Amino acid sequence: MKILLPINIDRWRSSIATQLRAVVEANPDLEFTSFSSPTSEEDRQRGEVFWNLPQVTKASQAMALTRRYDIVQLAAISRKNMLAARIARLRGCGSTKIVSILCLEIVKEDVCSWRNYHRLLPLPDYFLAVSHAAGVLPMMDAPERYKGVIPNGFDEVFFDPAVADGTDLPEEVRRIGGRPFLLYVSSVEPRKRTDFLLRMADRMPDVMFVAAGFVVPGMGEPYLKELCRKPNIIWLGLIEKRVLRELYRVASALFFPSEREGMPLAIIEAFGMGLPVIAQPKSSMPDLVKPGVNGELIDCSEEDTWESVCRKYLAQPISEREQFRKTIRRWAIENHSWSKVGRLYGRFYKAIRDGKVDSWQQ
Known part of the structure; x- marks a missing residue:
C-alpha cells in the first residue's frame, strides 16, 4: 500500500x-x-x-x-x-x-x-x-x-526525564539559579491567550515565567513586545525539541490558557515528562487534563484560582512532586x-x- x-x-x-x-x-x-x-x-x-x-x-x-x-x-x-x-x-x-x-x-x-x-x-x-x-x-x-x-x-523514548541531563537548559534559565518557574509553550496569538499570560505575570510579579513558541505574523507582534518587557518573563522564542524537553523536566507546571485546540502536543509532551498542566475547561483540553490526576482545568475568568493553583505547584514538596510526576508519565504512556x-x-x-x-x- x-x-x-x-x-x-x-x-x-x-x-x-x-x-x-x-x-x-x-x-x-x-x-x-x-x-x-x-x-x-x-x-x-x-x-x-x-x-x-x-x-x-x-x-x-x-x-x-x-x-x-x-x-x-x-x-x-x-x-x-x-x-x-x-x-x-x-x-x-x-x-x-x-x-x-x-x-x-x-x-x-x-x-x-x-x-x-x-x-x-x-x-x-x-x-x-x-x-x-x-x-x-x-x-x-x-x-x-x-x-x-x-x-x-508523544515519543516516550525522547520525552523521558531520565534522558534529559541538564546540558540543553538555556543559559537564560540557568541564570535564575534553580528558582521555580511556570512554563508557557505555545504560539503567540490571541486564541492562545498570550494576553492572559501577561496579565498573570503582572498579578504575580514574584513568580518567574519561561515562555517559548512561534510568533504568528500579523497577530503576535504586540504580545511579543510585552513579553520581552516583563521582568519576570524569560522569552526564548522558537526552540528545538531537546531544549523543550529540558524545560519540561525542570518547570513546576505548564501554563496553558489556550481557548481552542485540536489536541495540543505541548500538553501531551509535558505529561510524558511528568509535568502537570493548568489549562482551561474548553475545546479539547478536558480530553487530556484530568483534574487531580495530571493537572487542573480553570476558566481564565477565575484569576484567583489560577494564582492559587500556580502557587501550589511552585511550592510542591520534592517528595510529593516526584511521585506525582511518575503517575503523570505513566498515564501519558498508557494513553498517548x-x-x-x-x-x-x-x-x-x-x-x-x-x-x-x-x-x-x-
Missing part, C-alpha cells in the same frame, strides 16, 4: 510533521512518500535517521506527483496540499483515496481556518480528527465520511504513546484497502 504525505516531514518543531512521522515509524509494512526541507540543525541530525527507514521515500514534489498512490493523507489544510491530493486522485484514475485529519477545532471567528475548511470539505473521501472538538464540523457536515478520532501522542497512535492509522489505512472502513474501530 502506497501513501503520500504531502508535507515537509523532517521539521521537528512542526506538530503536524511530528504526528505523521509517528505514522510512518509505526507502520513498517506500508510504503510512504514525503518531502524534505529541514530548517534547523536538529532537523538535519534527526532527519538522517528518519530518512534511512526502509518504508519512507524522500521525493521532490515533481517526482512525488508523477507516481500513483493508494492513499493521500492530508493533515495541514492548504491550497498546495489540496492541489497535490487532486493531482494524485487524477493519476490514480479515481482509485486513490484522500484522508484528511483535522488537527484544530474550527470556528467561524477564525476566518482563515473557516474558509480553508470549507474549501477542503468536498475533497476527502474520509475525515478523521485528533479530538472530539476538532471533529464537530465534519461530523455535522459530512457524517457519512467522518470516521472518528485518532488522538495525538505515538507507537500506539501510529498503529491506529495503519489499521485505518488497511480498512480502506479491505473495504471495511466503516468498522475499522471494532
Whole structure:
C-alpha cells in the first residue's frame, strides 16, 4: 500500500510533521512518500535517521506527483496540499483515496481556518480528527465520511526525564539559579491567550515565567513586545525539541490558557515528562487534563484560582512532586504513546484497502 504525505516531514518543531512521522515509524509494512526541507540543525541530525527507514521515500514534489498512490493523507489544510491530493486522485484514475485529519477545532471567528475548511470539505473521501472538538464540523457536515478520532501522542523514548541531563537548559534559565518557574509553550496569538499570560505575570510579579513558541505574523507582534518587557518573563522564542524537553523536566507546571485546540502536543509532551498542566475547561483540553490526576482545568475568568493553583505547584514538596510526576508519565504512556497512535492509522489505512472502513474501530 502506497501513501503520500504531502508535507515537509523532517521539521521537528512542526506538530503536524511530528504526528505523521509517528505514522510512518509505526507502520513498517506500508510504503510512504514525503518531502524534505529541514530548517534547523536538529532537523538535519534527526532527519538522517528518519530518512534511512526502509518504508519512507524522500521525493521532490515533481517526482512525488508523477507516481500513483493508494492513499493521500492530508493533515495541514492548504491550497498546495489540496492541489497535490487532486493531482494524485487524477493519476490514480479515481482509485486513490484522500484522508484528511483535522488537527484544530474550527470556528467561524477564525476566518482563515473557516474558509480553508470549507474549501477542503468536498475533497476527502474520509475525515478523521485528533479530538472530539476538532471533529464537530465534519461530523455535522459530512457524517457519512467522518470516521472518528485518532488522538495525538508523544515519543516516550525522547520525552523521558531520565534522558534529559541538564546540558540543553538555556543559559537564560540557568541564570535564575534553580528558582521555580511556570512554563508557557505555545504560539503567540490571541486564541492562545498570550494576553492572559501577561496579565498573570503582572498579578504575580514574584513568580518567574519561561515562555517559548512561534510568533504568528500579523497577530503576535504586540504580545511579543510585552513579553520581552516583563521582568519576570524569560522569552526564548522558537526552540528545538531537546531544549523543550529540558524545560519540561525542570518547570513546576505548564501554563496553558489556550481557548481552542485540536489536541495540543505541548500538553501531551509535558505529561510524558511528568509535568502537570493548568489549562482551561474548553475545546479539547478536558480530553487530556484530568483534574487531580495530571493537572487542573480553570476558566481564565477565575484569576484567583489560577494564582492559587500556580502557587501550589511552585511550592510542591520534592517528595510529593516526584511521585506525582511518575503517575503523570505513566498515564501519558498508557494513553498517548505515538507507537500506539501510529498503529491506529495503519489499521485505518488497511480498512480502506479491505473495504471495511466503516468498522475499522471494532
